[in-house]
Amino acid sequence: MEKQPLLVSSSPHLHCGMNTRDIMRDVVIALIPALVASVWLFGFRALAVEVVCVASAIATEYLSRLVMKRPQTVGDLSCVVTGLLLAFNLPVTIPLWQAAFGSVVAIAVAKQMFGGLGQNFVNPALVGRIVLMGSFPDAMNNWEVPLSWLGKADAVTGATPLALLGTEGAADIEPLQLLFGLRGGCLGETCVAALLLGGIYLVVRHVISPLIPVIYLATVFVLTWLLGSDPLVQVLSGGLMLGAVFMATDYATCPINKAGKVVYAIGCGLITVLIRMFGSLPEGVSFAIVIMNILSPLIERATKPRPFGAGKAVRS
Amino acid sequence: MFSTLIHKSRGGVHVPHRKHTAECETVVMPAPEKVLIAMSQHLGAPCIPLVKVGDTVEVGQMVGSSEVPVSAPIHSSVSGTVTALKELLLPAGRTTLALEITSDGENRVHSSVKPPIVNTQEEFIEAVRASGLVGLGGAGFPAHIKLNPKDRDTIDTLVINAAECEPYITTDYRECMENSWDIVSGVQTVMEFLGASRVVIAVERNKPAAIAELSRIAASVTVPGRTVTVKALPARYPQGAEKVLVAACTGRRIPVGGLPADVGCVVMNVTSVSVLSRYLKTGMPLVSRRVTVDGSAVEKPQNLQVALGTPIKDILAFVGLKKPVRKLLFGGPMMGLALMNDELPLLKQNNAILALAEEDVTEIPASTCIRCGRCVDACPMQLLPTSITKAYYAGNTDELKRLSTMNCMECGCCSFSCPAHRPILQTIRMAKDILRATK
Numbered sequence: 001m002e003k004q005p006l007l008v009s010s011s012p013h014l015h016c017g018m019n020t021r022d023i024m025r026d027v028v029i030a031l032i033p034a035l036v037a038s039v040w041l042f043g044f045r046a047l048a049v050e051v052v053c054v055a056s057a058i059a060t061e062y063l064s065r066l067v068m069k070r071p072q073t074v075g076d077l078s079c080v081v082t083g084l085l086l087a088f089n090l091p092v093t094i095p096l097w098q099a100a101f102g103s104v105v106a107i108a109v110a111k112q113m114f115g116g117l118g119q120n121f122v123n124p125a126l127v128g129r130i131v132l133m134g135s136f137p138d139a140m141n142n143w144e145v146p147l148s149w150l151g152k153a154d155a156v157t158g159a160t161p162l163a164l165l166g167t168e169g170a171a172d173i174e175p176l177q178l179l180f181g182l183r184g185g186c187l188g189e190t191c192v193a194a195l196l197l198g199g200i201y202l203v204v205r206h207v208i209s210p211l212i213p214v215i216y217l218a219t220v221f222v223l224t225w226l227l228g229s230d231p232l233v234q235v236l237s238g239g240l241m242l243g244a245v246f247m248a249t250d251y252a253t254c255p256i257n258k259a260g261k262v263v264y265a266i267g268c269g270l271i272t273v274l275i276r277m278f279g280s281l282p283e284g285v286s287f288a289i290v291i292m293n294i295l296s297p298l299i300e301r302a303t304k305p306r307p308f309g310a311g312k313a314v315r316s
Numbered sequence: 317m318f319s320t321l322i323h324k325s326r327g328g329v330h331v332p333h334r335k336h337t338a339e340c341e342t343v344v345m346p347a348p349e350k351v352l353i354a355m356s357q358h359l360g361a362p363c364i365p366l367v368k369v370g371d372t373v374e375v376g377q378m379v380g381s382s383e384v385p386v387s388a389p390i391h392s393s394v395s396g397t398v399t400a401l402k403e404l405l406l407p408a409g410r411t412t413l414a415l416e417i418t419s420d421g422e423n424r425v426h427s428s429v430k431p432p433i434v435n436t437q438e439e440f441i442e443a444v445r446a447s448g449l450v451g452l453g454g455a456g457f458p459a460h461i462k463l464n465p466k467d468r469d470t471i472d473t474l475v476i477n478a479a480e481c482e483p484y485i486t487t488d489y490r491e492c493m494e495n496s497w498d499i500v501s502g503v504q505t506v507m508e509f510l511g512a513s514r515v516v517i518a519v520e521r522n523k524p525a526a527i528a529e530l531s532r533i534a535a536s537v538t539v540p541g542r543t544v545t546v547k548a549l550p551a552r553y554p555q556g557a558e559k560v561l562v563a564a565c566t567g568r569r570i571p572v573g574g575l576p577a578d579v580g581c582v583v584m585n586v587t588s589v590s591v592l593s594r595y596l597k598t599g600m601p602l603v604s605r606r607v608t609v610d611g612s613a614v615e616k617p618q619n620l621q622v623a624l625g626t627p628i629k630d631i632l633a634f635v636g637l638k639k640p641v642r643k644l645l646f647g648g649p650m651m652g653l654a655l656m657n658d659e660l661p662l663l664k665q666n667n668a669i670l671a672l673a674e675e676d677v678t679e680i681p682a683s684t685c686i687r688c689g690r691c692v693d694a695c696p697m698q699l700l701p702t703s704i705t706k707a708y709y710a711g712n713t714d715e716l717k718r719l720s721t722m723n724c725m726e727c728g729c730c731s732f733s734c735p736a737h738r739p740i741l742q743t744i745r746m747a748k749d750i751l752r753a754t755k
Contacts, residue, residue, distance in 0.1 A: 009679070011654075307723045
């Protein structure tokens with residue numbers, strides 16, 4: 001046996017064994033229940049939108065890195081997560097080329113132009129959604145009634161529960177229906193039960209801390225209750241569960257420290273409620289998260305943890 | 317309450333224990349043909365050799381000492397002849413002088429080896445110094461400095477560190493199992509001379525046998541007004557780090573840049589206490605120590621009692637290797653130092669030698685930081701490792717100061733938990749070097 005030279009490196013010489021791809025794969029797994037639900041609720045067109053979004057996200061990531069002459073990062077699966085999340089934020093009727101355009105904007109503009117994974121300052125999927133909302137407002141506001149693809153419903157399109165709240169139609173809203181996604185809305189946002197399942201999986205796998213989703217949802221619940229709305233319906237409707245579990249918890253765009261996460265989640269809840277109750281838009285989750293994304297570095301700076309033993313010596 | 321809930325993260329990580337040698341009773345390794353006695357085996361000033369090439373030395377004879385207070389004398393571990401004075405590159409990167417002593421195989425004991433007379437505080441500290449004892453847990457801080465704090469009156473607690481939170485290492489565990497009466501007698505002596513009213517012996521929960529044994533002997537200490545308790549701590553790395561340990565045992569938080577004495581505590585390694593009590597009985601200074609030899613390249617992992625200065629290659633030859641060694645460590649895998657060669661001798665503060673084979677040395681290239689915050693959650697000092705590395709790459713020393721970079725104790729939890737495999741601790745070390753240079 002020939003003697004190899006010894007490897008000298010800095011400690012630690014052990015690693016927990018986890019890598020970035022494992023984390024992203026866990027997020028994809030956590031999104032699968034909602035993906036299945038979207039196909040059940042909206043038919044195979046939903047799957048088509050999802051496939052188009054993911055495929056164009058992967059292609060854009062690959063091409064962006066190629067053009068910028070940077071190492072390939074498709075393998076870390078983060079572009080798959082972004083593509084899926086964008087698809088979940090689109091109505092089933094969206095023209096497929098528009099869905100693909102959203103993915104290109106999300107990956108090329110919001111993510112890669114700012115340096116790629118971990119460097120983006122706002123959630124790429126939400127940027128994609130907001131750009132599509134501004135570019136194609138009609139296509140982005142066309143809500144198909146769930147299960148209409150099976151030919152069971154009377155009407156094919158209808159208003160979302162949030163748009164109904166405050167009108168006489170509000171009385172028809174059943175929280176249990178909302179839990180299982182039997183309402184109009186974006187592909188992945190309606191089935192709250194599936195999203196919760198994914199969220200629990202992420203918490204159990206230590207991919208996310210429950211801090212942001214729990215505080216975000218609690219803030220919306222308390223504020224809408226104080227403002228005289230139905231808090232349960234508020235929490236179960238719109239894109240709130242999708243946003244709280246999968247979008248607000250995006251590593252790159254939320255504060256890294258615990259105290260910062262608390263402030264950030266309260267802010268998300270506050271802005272969501274303000275837009276829903278007082279704004280001209282029925283839903284405010286996307287804007288709330290994007291605004292708080294931008295404030296994240298400032299929050300982080302203001303809530304910097306005090307190092308162990310800083311301040312006066314504690315002697316009990 | 318709310319602010320403590322969100323500001324105080326628990327920190328630390330779960331490391332694999334790999335305590336394969338826990339039930340391996342200590343085997344005495346015969347002294348080798350040649351030992352290499354380094355003149356710096358402690359924190360502080362290196363010693364000056366007291367013997368020259370050609371001199372005859374005996375076991376326990378002082379062969380190096382220093383006038384500087386923060387230092388510890390060095391003794392010969394064999395009897396024989398000084399055959400060379402070499403320059404030695406230590407794993408931490410400093411060079412030191414080292415005496416090569418060729419053993420005559422007789423292990424004659426030097427005439428100076430006799431039990432010290434200890435009646436007063438001064439005599440006690442002098443005896444501790446003469447024993448050559450340094451912190452045996454890895455840091456190598458001279459014991460006589462530690463046991464002679466400036467404000468002795470404010471010290472009320474002696475914490476005995478038997479946490480042994482590093483994977484693989486079982487030397488302190490074996491001390492608890494094999495020499496518990498030396499531990500109790502050492503604890504009593506130190507407690508008395510320090511004037512501490514309570515002693516907390518801290519052990520991680522994953523060592524129930526040690527907890528039972530230490531509790532049994534702690535119960536035998538009945539000094540009025542003084543208490544000796546055993547505290548079982550969660551098995552969470554770095555439980556044995558001084559600041560973490562003091563907080564876990566007493567609830568006191570050592571200030572930034574401070575010492576345990578600042579919060580009325582003295583922390584001593586459990587083997588150090590035991591060795592001290594044996595020195596007071598026999599007068600034999602620190603010339604050998606127990607070391608865990610383990611790692612995937614080792615044929616039969618075990619605990620050895622080895623003469624200080626024994627070259628690593630002799631120790632590895634004694635235990636046998638089954639695979640080629642790719643990485644050789646002094647100490648545990650979390651904080652241990654990687655060695656450049658196997659010629660280096662065993663030093664006082666080395667509690668383990670780990671010989672890792674290829675399968676344990678997979679180097680995964682670092683990818684970009686995804687800001688997952690695992691390093692922030694893992695940092696027991698509640699620092700922001702991501703921000704520190706960012707400030708380092710930006711060359712922003714003011715920001716490095718604001719981030720309390722010097723408070724990092726280099727436990728390695730950040731790098732251990734980084735999914736992007738970034739060399740976070742290595743970067744923080746470089747940042748600390750910059751701060752030291754600009755001070």
